[in-house]
Amino acid sequence: MDFLYGLLIAPFADFAFMQRALFGSLMLSLGACPVGVFLMLRRMSLSGDAMAHAILPGAAAGFLLYGLEILPMTVGGLIAGIIVALGAGAVSRFTIQREDASMAAFYLISLAVGVLMVSIRGSSVDLMHVLFGTVLALDNEALILIGGIVAVTLACLAIFWRALVAECLDPLFLRSVSRMGSPVHFIFLGLVVLNLVGGFQALGTLLSVGLMMLPAAAARFWTVRVEPMCVLAVLIGFASCIAGLLLSYHASLPSGPAIILSSGVVYFCSILFGTRGVLRARIVHHRHRTA
Amino acid sequence: MTNACLTFRDLTLGYGSHPAIHHLNGIVRKGSLTAVVGANGSGKSTLMKGIVGVLKPMEGAVVRMPGVRTAYLPQQSELDRSFPARVVDLVSLGLWPKRGMLGRYTKEDRESVSKALMAVGLGGFEKRPIDTLSGGQLQRTLFARVLLQDADLILLDEPFNAVDAKTVGDLIQLIKRWHGEERTIMVVIHDLDLVRQNFPETLLLARQPVAWGDTKEALRPENLLKARRFHEAWEENAPWCEPSGHDHAHDHGQDHHDHAHDHQHGSGPRAA
Numbered sequence: 001m002d003f004l005y006g007l008l009i010a011p012f013a014d015f016a017f018m019q020r021a022l023f024g025s026l027m028l029s030l031g032a033c034p035v036g037v038f039l040m041l042r043r044m045s046l047s048g049d050a051m052a053h054a055i056l057p058g059a060a061a062g063f064l065l066y067g068l069e070i071l072p073m074t075v076g077g078l079i080a081g082i083i084v085a086l087g088a089g090a091v092s093r094f095t096i097q098r099e100d101a102s103m104a105a106f107y108l109i110s111l112a113v114g115v116l117m118v119s120i121r122g123s124s125v126d127l128m129h130v131l132f133g134t135v136l137a138l139d140n141e142a143l144i145l146i147g148g149i150v151a152v153t154l155a156c157l158a159i160f161w162r163a164l165v166a167e168c169l170d171p172l173f174l175r176s177v178s179r180m181g182s183p184v185h186f187i188f189l190g191l192v193v194l195n196l197v198g199g200f201q202a203l204g205t206l207l208s209v210g211l212m213m214l215p216a217a218a219a220r221f222w223t224v225r226v227e228p229m230c231v232l233a234v235l236i237g238f239a240s241c242i243a244g245l246l247l248s249y250h251a252s253l254p255s256g257p258a259i260i261l262s263s264g265v266v267y268f269c270s271i272l273f274g275t276r277g278v279l280r281a282r283i284v285h286h287r288h289r290t291a
Numbered sequence: 292m293t294n295a296c297l298t299f300r301d302l303t304l305g306y307g308s309h310p311a312i313h314h315l316n317g318i319v320r321k322g323s324l325t326a327v328v329g330a331n332g333s334g335k336s337t338l339m340k341g342i343v344g345v346l347k348p349m350e351g352a353v354v355r356m357p358g359v360r361t362a363y364l365p366q367q368s369e370l371d372r373s374f375p376a377r378v379v380d381l382v383s384l385g386l387w388p389k390r391g392m393l394g395r396y397t398k399e400d401r402e403s404v405s406k407a408l409m410a411v412g413l414g415g416f417e418k419r420p421i422d423t424l425s426g427g428q429l430q431r432t433l434f435a436r437v438l439l440q441d442a443d444l445i446l447l448d449e450p451f452n453a454v455d456a457k458t459v460g461d462l463i464q465l466i467k468r469w470h471g472e473e474r475t476i477m478v479v480i481h482d483l484d485l486v487r488q489n490f491p492e493t494l495l496l497a498r499q500p501v502a503w504g505d506t507k508e509a510l511r512p513e514n515l516l517k518a519r520r521f522h523e524a525w526e527e528n529a530p531w532c533e534p535s536g537h538d539h540a541h542d543h544g545q546d547h548h549d550h551a552h553d554h555q556h557g558s559g560p561r562a563a
Contacts, residue, residue, distance in 0.1 A: 041374060163392050166384055169376055172369040176343050176361070177387045177440070224375045224420050 011249040017136050021245055024138040024202055025259060027146050028211060029237025031153035032195040034230040036216035039192060041168050041226070045213055047088075047099065050107035051189075052196050052209040054084035056114030059205065064117055070142050074197055077205075081193035084110050089189050093182060133204030135245070135255040142201050149198035153191050160184050165226060203256040210260035211237060218267040221274025236266050296321040296359060296444055296475040297342060301351035303532075304334070304341040310349065310532070311337040313499045321356065321443075322473040324466070326486040326506065329496035329518055335479040336366050338496070339448045342477075355444070359475075360388050362442035364433055366449045366479070372422050378432055379404055379417040385439030407435040412461055426453040434462060445469060447478045451485075463489055483510060 012018050039048045058080025062072035088106040092099035138146075157164070163184040166174040174181045192212075199208030215236035219229045244259030251258075272279050295318035304312040312334040319325060327335045340346035342353050343363045355361070362385075370381075382404050386396060408414055411431040416424075424432060430453055437445060447466075451459050467489070469476055477494075480486055486493055486506060493509040495502040501518045502509040 041371075159393070162387075165376075165380070166387070168371060169374045169381065170368065170370045170384065172345065172365055173363075173384060173436075174387075175345050176363040176365075178392070180392060220375075225377065225380075226375055229375060 007250070008246065011246060018245065018249065020138045020143060021135045021202075021255065022241065024143050024146050025135055025211075025241035025245065026238055027143075027150045028195070028199050028202060029215070029234055029241055031150035032199060032208075032212040033215045033233035033237040034157055035153060035188075035191050035195050036212035036214075037219065037226070037230050037233050038164060038168065038188065040213065040216045040220065042188075044099070045217070047103045048192060048196070048209045048212055050103045051081055051085060051192055052200075052205050053114075054107040054110040055081045055193070055196055055200060056205050057110050057117055058114075059200065060114045060117035064120065070139070070145070070201055074145060074201065077197045077200060078193065080110060080114075081197060082190065085189040085193050086186065089186055093185070132206065132254070133200055133202050133208070133256055135202040135259070136248075138202060146198045146202075149194050153195060156187060156191055160187060164188060203259065207256045207260050210263065211240070214260065214263035214267050215240065218263065218270040218274075221270040221277045224276070236263060240266060294321045295319065296323070296356050298354040299351070300354065302341065302348055302353055303350040304337050304346055305349050309529070310498065312341065312496075313532070314351070315499060317500070317503060319475060319477065321475055322470075323492055324470040324476045324490055325478070325492045325494055326490035327477055327479045327494045327496060328481070328483065328486060328510070329501075333496045333518070334498050335496055336448050339363065339365070339446050339477070339479060342444075342446060359444050360440070360442040361444045361446065362437045362440035363446045364437050364448060364450055366452070368433065370421075370429075370433075372429070374421070376421050377417065378408070378413070378419045378421060378424070381421055381432055382407060382435045382439060385436035388440055388442070403439060404435075407438040408432075410438055410465060411435045412458060427455055427458065430454050431458060431462070434465070438465070443474055445474055445476045447476070449479050449481070451480065451482070459485075486510065 012022055036048070039045060055077040058076035058078065059073040060076070061080075062069070062074070062076030066072040084103075084106045088099060088103040091097055091102035091106075095102075160180075163174065163178070163180040167181055167184050167188075171181060195212060196205075196208050199211055202208070203211060215233040216229075218236050219232040222232055223229050240263035241259055243262040245255060247253055247262065248255040248258040271277050274280070297319035299315045299317050302312060302315040303310050311332070315338070327338065329335050337346065341348060342355075343361060344353075379401075383396065383400075385407070386400055386404075390396060390400070405414070405417065408416055411434045413428065413431055413435065416428070416432075421429065421432070430450065434450065437447070450462065454462065463485070466476060466478065478490070480490075487510065490506055492504060493502070493506040494500060495509050495514055495518050497518045502511075502514040
C-alpha cells in the first residue's frame with residue numbers, strides 16, 4: 001500500500017510544482033481533447049500540427065521584446081495563430097485552393113519567420129524552451145490563462161455544438177438553412193489556436209498539438225458517436241497527463257514528451273484492442289444474423 | 292401577381308463569366324408542382340442553387356415570397372458519410388428551421404423524426420450508423436430530413452437517383468401529398484414518363500427556358516427537339532452579352548434572340 005502511495009500519490013501530495021503541473025495539464029485536456037475530436041473528424045488533423053508551428057513567430061516576438069515571460073509570448077502566439085488560421089481559412093473559403101494547401105503555405109512562412117526571430121536573439125536554449133515548453137514550471141499566471149481558455153472553449157463548444165456537427169456532417173445543408181456555416185468554421189479555428197496557445201507553455205509549440213490529437217485519434221477506435229467520443233478523448237487525455245507526469249517524476253524524464261508518449265501508448269493500444277480496432281476486425285470470428 | 296412563391300427577374304446564374312442560366316424571367320406559383328427537365332448542363336441544378344442562395348446571381352434576382360421556408364435536397368450532397376453519426380442524428384438536422392442552433396429537441400420532435408423515417412420506409416433505422424446505409428437508403432434518409440423541415444418551398448435535385456422502383460413510387464406519393472398541402476415544389480428529373488404522369492407543370496431548360504407551363508404542352512416533340520439541339524459546351528470566346536443586346540443586330544447565335552424574345556413576352560407558366 002505504501003509502495004502504491006509512494007508511486008502514485010506522493011509525488012502530487014508532496015510537491016506544489018507537481019500539483020500545478022497536474023492541475024494545468026488536466027485543464028488543458030478538458031478543452032483540447034474535444035477540439036481535437038472535431039479537428040480529426042473534419043480531416044484537419046495535420047492542420048492542427050500546422051497551426052502549432054504557425055504560433056511560433058508570435059511567441060518569438062513576445063520573447064524578443066519581453067524575454068521569457070508567459071503573457072507576452074502567449075498573446076503573441078495567439079495573434080500569429082489567428083492571422084494564419086484566418087488567412088488560410090479565407091483562402092480556402094473564397095478561392096479554389098483547398099485548406100490543406102493554403103494552411104501549409106501559411107504555416108511554413110510563419111514558421112520560417114519564427115525561427116528567424118528566435119535566432120536573432122541568440123542561444124539555442126531559448127529556442128528549445130519555446131519549442132518544447134515545461135509543464136513543471138507553470139506559475140499562477142499560466143494556470144489562470146489556461147483556466148480561461150478552457151472555460152471559453154467549453155462554452156463555445158456547448159453553444160455551437162449543433163452547428164459544428166452540422167458543418168462537419170453536411171456543410172451544404174447548413175448553408176441552405178442558416179448562415180452559421182462560415183462563422184462556425186472560423187470560431188472553430190479560433191478554438192484550435194486558443195488551445196494550442198494554452199498548451200504551448202506546458203508542452204511547447206511542437207508537442208501541444210499532441211495532447212489535442214492523440215486522445216482524439218485513440219477515441220475514434222472505440223465509439224461511433226460524437227458525444228461519447230469527446231468524453232472518451234478527455235478521459236484518455238486525463239490518464240495520459242497523470243501517467244506522463246508520474247513517469248517524468250520517477251524516471252527523471254522531460255514532462256512534455258512523457259505526457260504525449262503516454263497518450264501515444266493509449267493510441268497504439270486502441271488501434272489493436274479498440275471495438276473498431278484491428279484485432280477485433282481481423283481475429284475475432286464474427287457470427288452473423290440471418291437479416 | 293400576388294400568389295408567386297418565386298419570381299425570377301432577368302436571372303443569370305453561372306460560373307466564371309459563362310452563364311448556365313441565361314436571363315430567366317417568370318414566376319413559380321405558390322402551391323405548384325413543377326418538373327425541371329433538360330439535358331445535362333442545361334442549368335437545372337444551377338437554377339436550384341440560385342433559388343436556395345448558395346450561388347449568387349451574376350445578374351438579375353430571385354425573389355422569394357417573404358417568410359418562405361425552403362428545403363433543398365442537392366444532387367451532390369456534401370455529406371461526410373464517414374462522420375460518426377446515426378440516421379436519427381442526420382434526420383434531426385431537419386429540425387434546424389424549427390429549433391435553430393440552441394433549441395432543445397422535445398419528445399414530439401423525436402416522434403416526428405420517427406414518423407418521417409416511417410414515411411420513407413425506414414422505420415426502425417434510427418440507430419443505424421450512416422456509413423452502413425446503402426445509396427438508396429441514404430437518399431431516402433435525406434428525403435426524411437426534407438420532410439421534417441416542413442418547408443413551404445421544396446427543391447429536389449434528381450431525388451430518385453439510386454432509388455429502386457418501389458421506393459420511387461412511395462416518394463412520388465410523398466411529393467403528391469406535399470402538393471396537396473399547398474407547398475410549392477420543384478423537382479429536377481430526367482424520367483419524362485414520370486413527369487408526364489405526375490407533374491402538372493414542367494420547365495424545359497436549355498440554359499434558358501425552351502418551354503414552361505402545362506406539362507403536356509411543354510413536353511411536345513418540337514420543344515424536346517429544340518431542347519436537344521442545345522449546345523452544351525461553353526464557348527471560350529463567346530461574345531459578351533450586352534444588356535441592350537436585342538436592340539442590335541448581333542449575329543452571335545440564336546441564344547440571344549431567344550432571350551430577347553422571352554424578355555418581351557414575359558415568359559412564365561402560361562397554363563393555370
